[in-house]
Amino acid sequence: MTQVKSKKIDPITVQVVLGALDNVAVEMGHKLARMAYSSIIRESEDFGCALVDIRGQQLCESSHSTPLQSGPIPGYVKGIRQIMEERDDTFYPGDVIMHNSPYHGASHGPDVGFCIPVFYKDELVGFSVTTAHHLDIGASTPGSCGIVDAVDAYAEGLQFKSIKVYEKGVKNRYIWDMLKDNIRAPKLVVGDMEAQIAAAKIGVQRYVEIIEKFGLDTVISASEELMNYSEKMMRDAIMKLPDGEYSAEGFLDGYLDSNDPAKKDLKIAVTVKVSGSDMTVDLTGTDPQVTDRPVNMPLMGTVDIAIYLTLRSILLDSTIYGSFSQNSGLIRPINIIAPEGTLCNPTFPAPTIARFNSGNIVADTLMKALAQVVPHQVSAGVGNLQVVAFSGKKDDNYWVYMDIMEGSYGGRFGKDGMDSVDTLYANTRNNPIEDIESHYPLRVERYELKDNECAPGKWRGGIGSIREISFLDDGSFSVEADGHKFAPWGFDGGKTGSVGSLSIQERGASEPIKLPSKLPNRVVKTGDRIQLAGPGGGGYGNAFERDPDKVLSDYLDGFILKEKALQDYGVVINDGDEVDYERTTERRNSKG
Structure with missing residues (x-):
């Protein structure tokens, strides 16, 4: 492969090229959302699109999708290349590679990536990649969240480790037949996968058009300028911090109904070490992995993204620095230490599918550590999320629906906490009631902010929401959540927030049944109703100073x-x- 050296390039050309690259990712994202079948992609926008150069550096990302999907894409590419090298395989024009291995860059198994190598004049010049959360991946129970009782990676669903679903432009029909035979909602899931491939192909086409217009050396040079500029911005922001070490601890519920103390009250430890323009985020002291439960987090794909996004949000606030695309230059000054065999760096085959809430605690604890040096740039503690998989059968076919029940932010300097929003590194959208009720045998009986429950502070904590959903047909549901025991922390005299809760009112029963934050698949009958209450964020500052x-x-x-x-x-x-x-x-x- 011929290496093209970067050349000196004027700043106007740099901005023109980078604007063109950003538009590619935006177009990929819009078209993927429009082509998708499932609401988790179409409405919640739980997907990512990006272009990656030949050195594995992310050039751009779809700005309206979740950072937890777009951010890991360089890791997907790294994992794909590693596996292909081990197999002595190579890339060809027309290849489409499917990948979802959490131990090779993917965030977790349901987030399936489709990677298409980009060739220009017979030379490999980069990759066009889409990722998205899929509603069933062939796990032990319906849905691709709430598989909270998985004992290992094999129990979490199908594993795709750099699989060519198209090779040299030829479709591997046997792979697709296997998919359809092992997924509960094949039309829905395979339709979403085909939408991903179509969006990635758009990225290939547009990337080649940019290279043809500006020249490969110009595109490479402009990209390197972006990386260097982003690195400089992050280093300048780190330089403003006093050298030293700043530590904090956070806790996960884990499995509150377990008799095993190693499965609950799980500690996340974060120490931020600042030295000049370099920063190390050290997770030493975090509890050991839970070998047979899926709250562990892949280091590459979940933990690193939680850290990078939190640091960027706090140190490079867009209201001050403006909007600029996420790229690999931003992470160059940051080193992550995560001892192997812990929650933040598990060893295969420890399960990881329910890593969503755990990652939020990593981000929240990192913010708590940084509060010691940038108190005006952080919020108080953040309320976590509840992710519910609803499912059932109609005739011989399964229906599956995934609902993300938002959390809330803590108060911030000068501002109250944001009410009922997705938190930190996820940034997905809630699903409209009309969409839910028109597609599934569910009725949303209640959806509102919680009454009389916000954390006091000079700037109050954000308010969690409450939602009640009834089943109009027999079915089942499962839940992965956290924050039912440990309330979000208050800051600078502000009070702690409130915990979340989950309960079910079975038809004909006089009292609701309280359920734990992590619930394996539970069968329900027509008329049963579940209630989810989101946590409230912590308060910021002395409440007696509030206007x-x-x-x-x-x-x-x-x-x-x-x-x-x-x-x-x-x-x-x-x-x-x-x-x-x-x-x-x-x-x-x-x-x-």
Whole structure:
């Protein structure tokens, strides 16, 4: 393979080339979303699209998709190349490679990547890749989330390790036949996979068009300029931090109903080490892997993305630095240490499919450590998510639906926490009620912000949502969640947030049944109703310093009770639902 050396290039040409590359990823993303069959891609946008150069560096990504899908794409490519080298295989024009190995760059098994090598004048110049979450991957029970009782990687579903589903343009029909025979909703899942391939082919075509227009050496040079500029921005941001070590701990529920102490109250330890323009994120002290339960996280594909995205969000806030595409230059100054055999770097075949909530704790704990040096750039503790797999059978066919029940952010300096949003490194969207009810035998009975439950602070914590869903037919559901025991942390005098919960009201029963945060597949009957309540984020700052008018607004909106306004904020609200400023000042002074 001929190596093209980068040349000096003017900044205007750099921006033109980079703008063209970004547009490719955006086009790939829009078309994948439009072509997809499932709501998890079409509505929640749980997918990623990116171009990767021959050195494995990410050039661009689809900006409206989740970072947890686009971010790992260089790892997918690295894993694919590693496996192909071990097999003494090579890339050809017309190849399409399917890959989902969590121990070779993929985030977890359901996030299947399709990689197409890009050739220009018979030379391999890069890769066009799409990833997406698939609703069934042939695991032990329906759905591709909530497989929380998987004992190893083999129990989590089909494993694709750099499999050529097209070779030199020829479709391998036997692979596709195997897929259809081993997936519960084959039309849905295979349709989504074909949409991914079509979007990746668009990326190949557009990338070649850019090379033909500007020249390969110009594209390489512009890309290298981007990497260097991004690296410089990150190094400059790190340089502003005082040298030293900053540590924090966070905890996962794990399996609260387990009798095994090694499966619950799981610790994530983070130490941030700053030295000049270099940063090391050391996860030493994190609890050992849970060998037979899937809360472990792949180091490459989950842990690294949680770290990179959190650092970028905190140190390079887009309101200050503007929008720029994620690329490999941003991660050059950052080193990650994760001892092998721990939750953050498990050894095969430890299961990893339920790594979603665990990764949020890594990001949240990293933010807690950074709060010691950049207190105005972090939020208080973040409420985690609940991911539910609904399923059932109609005639001889399965239906599968995945719902992401959002969490919430903690308060931030100068701003209240964001209510009921997906958190940190995931950034998926909620699914409209109309879409749910028009496609599945489910009815959303209730969907609203929780009443009277937000963490007090000068800037209050974000409010979690509450959702009740009834089954209109017999079926089943499973849940992977966290944050039912450990409430999000308050910061700088702010109070801790609230925990989430899960319960089921069985038809005819007088009382609901409380369920743990991680629930294997559970059979339900027509008329059964589940209730999910999301955690509330932590408060930021002394609540007695909150603007009394904002406290009144929270009361009028139903976010707090009148007695809580007095108790937590020292704000007196009279019978006319107005602030008594004189008595409020007296109350606050007496408590001060």
